[in-house]
Amino acid sequence: MPDPVEQLIEVGRKVVATRLVVGSGGNLSARAPDGDTCWVTGAGTWLDELSTSSFSLVRISDGAVLSGHPEPSTEVLLHLLSYQARLDANALIHLHPQLSVLLDAMGHQIRLVTTDHAFYVREVGRVPWYRPGTEELARAAAAAVTGGCNCVILAQHGCSVLADTVELAHKRVLNLEEAARATYSALLLGGPVPECPAEFMHDPTPA
Numbered sequence: 001m002p003d004p005v006e007q008l009i010e011v012g013r014k015v016v017a018t019r020l021v022v023g024s025g026g027n028l029s030a031r032a033p034d035g036d037t038c039w040v041t042g043a044g045t046w047l048d049e050l051s052t053s054s055f056s057l058v059r060i061s062d063g064a065v066l067s068g069h070p071e072p073s074t075e076v077l078l079h080l081l082s083y084q085a086r087l088d089a090n091a092l093i094h095l096h097p098q099l100s101v102l103l104d105a106m107g108h109q110i111r112l113v114t115t116d117h118a119f120y121v122r123e124v125g126r127v128p129w130y131r132p133g134t135e136e137l138a139r140a141a142a143a144a145v146t147g148g149c150n151c152v153i154l155a156q157h158g159c160s161v162l163a164d165t166v167e168l169a170h171k172r173v174l175n176l177e178e179a180a181r182a183t184y185s186a187l188l189l190g191g192p193v194p195e196c197p198a199e200f201m202h203d204p205t206p207a
Helices: 004-017 076-085 098-105 115-120 135-145 166-188 198-202
Strands: 026-031 037-041 055-059 091-095 124-127 151-154 158-163
Touching: 004 026, 004 037, 004 091, 004 166, 026 076, 037 076, 055 076, 076 091, 076 135, 076 158, 091 166, 098 151, 098 158, 098 166, 115 166, 115 198, 124 135, 135 151, 135 158, 151 166, 158 166
Parallel strands: 124 151
Antiparallel strands: 026 037, 026 091, 037 055, 091 158, 151 158
16 A cells, blocks of 8 residues: 555655646645544645655644654644545645636636546635635635535635545646646637536546
8 A cells, every 4th residue: 555655745746846836835644544643744844855754643633743743734724624524535735726726816717628627626616715824714625625525726825635545636636727727728718618528527437
C-alpha cells in the first residue's frame, strides 16, 4: 500500500513544477490508517520542498497535535472539519490555483467541458470569502462537501479538493484547474462555454 506521506511529498513537487501554484500556496493532508489522525503539512512549509519531517500528525476529533510533531498549517481546521464531515475522504488538497480563483471572483462558473473534467470533478462547489485560517472558513468548506461535492472554490483564496486516495485528489485538482483554463479560453473566444454532454454527466465512465 502506498505511503500517503510520500505521495503527498510527490504531489507537492508536481503541483509547483507544473505551475499550478507558487511554492507555499496551499497545504496537503492524508488520513492515517487509524482513521482518527491525519498527516498535515506543517506551518510555513513550501510544497516543493517537503520531506517526512515537514508533516504534523493531528488528531481529527479534537485537533490535538501528537507529541514530537511540528505545528500544522494555519489551515489545519479546514482539513479536520472536512474529514469529520466526509468519513469516506482520505486525502485533502488545498491549493491556491490562480485561474480557478480568478474566474470565480469575476462571477464566471467553471464549466466541465471535457469527459475528463466531468469524470474527475463532477461538480464545482463554492463558499463565499472568509478570512483564511479561520473557523468560519473551515466550517463553510466542510458544509460544502457534506452532500458529496469533492471540489470547492474558496472565494478569492483557493480550492479544497477531497478524495479517497491522494492520487485521486491530485487528479481532481488538476482537472479542476484545467476546466478553469478551458472555461477561460472559451470566454476569450466569445463563448458560450460548452459543457460535457448531459448523458455522460449522468453516467460517467472512467477516462
